[in-house]
Amino acid sequence: MPGRDPRARLNIVVGVAGGIAAYKACHLVRFLTERGHRVRVAPTPAALNFVGAATFEALSGNPVSSGVFEAVDEVRHVRIGQEADLVVVAPATADLLARAAAGRADDLLTATLLTATCPVVLAPAMHAEMWAHPATRDNVATLRRRGTIVLEPAVGRLTGADSGPGRLPEPAQIGAMALLAAERPGALARDLAGTRVLVSAGGTREALDPVRFLGNHSSGRQGFAIAEVAAHRGAEVTLVAGAVDALPDPPGVRRVDVVSAAELRAEMTSRAPAADIVVMAAAVADYRPARAAEAKLKKAAGAGEGPTTLELVENPDILAELVRTRGAAGPVIVGFAAETGDAEAGPLAHARAKLARKGCDLLMCNDVSGGATFGAEDNAGWLLAPAAGEAGAEVTEVPRGSKHAVAAAILDRAAAAAAAR
């Protein structure tokens, strides 16, 4: 899928509708301007009851208006949409969705939605009853049929004491999805409806004693991005998460938290048979301490007298096990390989050998020399698939892009392999 240069400076319209989550739009504007994009905020008149125009003007560095009768000489209600590379509306209230679905143009934001030919991303936020109402369901279906990207709302605390689906996702989640829509048009098509996707992410922690563990630098970001993109594409997604940076739950995803490789293995092996696609993005510890002490290990009294050797035992290779135990109708299985080159071979040669060893259908190889990738927002590498012949693998380059763009590339290939099974 050809896309736009991820480093391009975009003209972005941030629309804000009149809901309490309007305050989160301030953080979204910041997220986008910090990444070098030009932002113009188009609040509805109702949104200005929650956040003043001055706040949006200061954050975006651009004038703010909400009606169609301001700056009429500039024909602003037409120009803003025409000039945009991306329109993202957060929050999109039930009323905004209804007006957009009906093609109304009674304020600057809805007029902009009618004139924009670029990707349009709506991030709904409303009470759970409003989100579930048949009128809203119909409006969402209409908008999606027309190619508008309507993101899944998060589940959680709403305005009052109630909670449920209808919460606005975190600004960074909306920003990442919106930039993905601009970077790879079509990356958020609803093509995974009916597909069950199981993803593991993050590192495992292998206990030494009640307070210490052996762990690794995995941030969990790539696995979370895969789960998030799959859910927005309509898949039914379960995310088995080990130790991760403080990452918010991806909207529309069932999240199961685990700590050790043994717990991760139990969740993955019991859930994999019901999945169409399994992605093992977790950084599973290859070894664990032979014994986890029940009480905290004490430092020896005299210098140089402490224990200096840890006895380790090997953890099972979950990925290889999932491949070995799946039936003929089993899922497409995607593995990850974080490689560095060494004196014997480059990262890609190591990845080819790993693909053969693990037996998975796709292997995403990242070159992590020099600590690149861990915790970063972007990623790059190669996707390897088994192929006949001497090389043993067909290699596709995945160009540098956001972890969400890399997630979309992996899901494209995995979905094609699942459809061909």
Ligand code: C5P
């Ligand atoms: O062998 P290596 O750890 O580099 O392989 C990485 C791939 O194997 C990843 O997909 C990881 O999730 C998986 N893995 C596993 N069980 C292990 C070690 C790695 O499933 N014990």
